Structures are given as C-alpha cells and as structure tokens.
Amino acid sequence: MAESSASATVAQHGQPDIVSKRDFLKLTLGAGAAIGVCAIAWPFIDSMNPSRDVLALSSVEVDLTPITEGMGITVVWRGKPIFVRHLTTKEYDEAANTPLNQLIEPIPAADRVKPNHHQWIILIGICTHLGCIPLGNKPTDPRGEWGGWFCPCHGSQYDTVGRVRHGPAPLNLWLPPYAFESDTKIKIG
Numbered sequence: 001m002a003e004s005s006a007s008a009t010v011a012q013h014g015q016p017d018i019v020s021k022r023d024f025l026k027l028t029l030g031a032g033a034a035i036g037v038c039a040i041a042w043p044f045i046d047s048m049n050p051s052r053d054v055l056a057l058s059s060v061e062v063d064l065t066p067i068t069e070g071m072g073i074t075v076v077w078r079g080k081p082i083f084v085r086h087l088t089t090k091e092y093d094e095a096a097n098t099p100l101n102q103l104i105e106p107i108p109a110a111d112r113v114k115p116n117h118h119q120w121i122i123l124i125g126i127c128t129h130l131g132c133i134p135l136g137n138k139p140t141d142p143r144g145e146w147g148g149w150f151c152p153c154h155g156s157q158y159d160t161v162g163r164v165r166h167g168p169a170p171l172n173l174w175l176p177p178y179a180f181e182s183d184t185k186i187k188i189g
C-alpha cells in the first residue's frame with residue numbers, strides 16, 4: 001500500500017487538522033507564564049488527541065488555495081506545527097536582498113524556498129532557542145522587526161523566510177521535507 005497521507009483540511013476523524021496559532025497559544029498561554037511555556041509546550045501538545053492520528057501519518061497534503069498573500073496557516077505534521085505562509089513579493093524580495101553578513105545563520109533566501117515558488121515559505125514552527133511556537137502567521141500577529149515571526153518567550157525574531165535575525169535563538173527555523181505536487185498543493189513529508 002502506498003505511503004500514508006492525508007489532506008490537511010480534514011483529518012481521519014472528520015476534524016480539521018489545520019491548527020491555528022491561536023489554538024497552540026491557548027494551550028501554551030493557558031499553561032502558565034511565557035518562560036514556563038518553553039518547558040512544557042511540546043510534551044503537552046504532543047499528547048493531545050487531535051494530533052494522534054496525524055502523528056501516525058508520514059505525509060500531509062496542504063491545499064494552498066485558501067491562503068492569500070500575507071497569510072499563513074499552521075498544520076500539524078508528525079506532531080509538529082508546520083508554518084505555511086504565502087509571502088508577498090515585497091516580503092520575499094526583502095529577504096532575498098538582505099546581505100548574508102547581516103545574518104546569524106547566513107543562508108540565502110533562495111535556498112529556503114522551492115524554485116519557481118518563491119512566494120511560499122514552509123517551516124517547522126518551533127523556535128530554535130527552547131522550542132516555543134513563534135507568532136507571525138496572521139497579519140495581525142506581531143512579526144518582529146524583520147516581518148517574519150516573533151517568539152514571545154525570550155524575544156527571538158525571524159525574517160520572512162524564517163532566518164533568525166535576533167537571538168537568543170541560534171539558528172534559523174528548520175525546513176520540513178516537502179514538495180509541490182502542483183502550483184496549489186504541497187505534500188509535507
């Protein structure tokens with residue numbers, strides 16, 4: 001039988017498995033102060049029933065059609081939050097035009113996206129400092145000075161392609177394995 005996969009919009013039990021940042025934040029903020037979140041966020045989220053079936057899946061398909069420019073969503077893949085964000089041309093160009101010597105982990109923007117799909121950035125949404133989930137998928141979220149993601153736990157900031165611009169996070173947000181199946185669909189894993 002072919003490798004397990006599922007649409008990101010409907011899980012096997014019929015519940016949406018697109019998980020908004022707000023959902024995650026409810027979990028984390030409800031559990032205590034920001035610093036405490038870092039220590040408990042992953043064991044807690046990892047034990048949640050909604051991702052049980054997703055944990056068993058080796059891949060997740062995501063329909064990009066509803067994600068308009070400037071928006072992002074969070075889906076779950078193997079129990080991890082995956083940020084899928086549709087960048088504006090300006091957002092990508094700013095990252096691409098950033099001199100590498102200004103970066104903490106200097107990786108070109110073009111190496112963070114797929115060829116011919118520069119407007120899409122796909123990231124594992126776990127801060128590389130202590131594992132909090134950064135804010136920034138929604139235009140109304142704080143995105144930090146570089147317009148990407150802001151980690152509320154200790155103030156790390158990432159640019160629009162997930163490169164760390166301000167610590168204490170030491171590394172860029174990690175990239176999951178994924179591929180475009182069409183211009184409007186990706187397969188993660």
Ligand code: FES
Pocket residue numbers: 038127128129130131132151152153154155156167168169
């Ligand atoms: S977990 Fe410390 S800055 Fe993100």
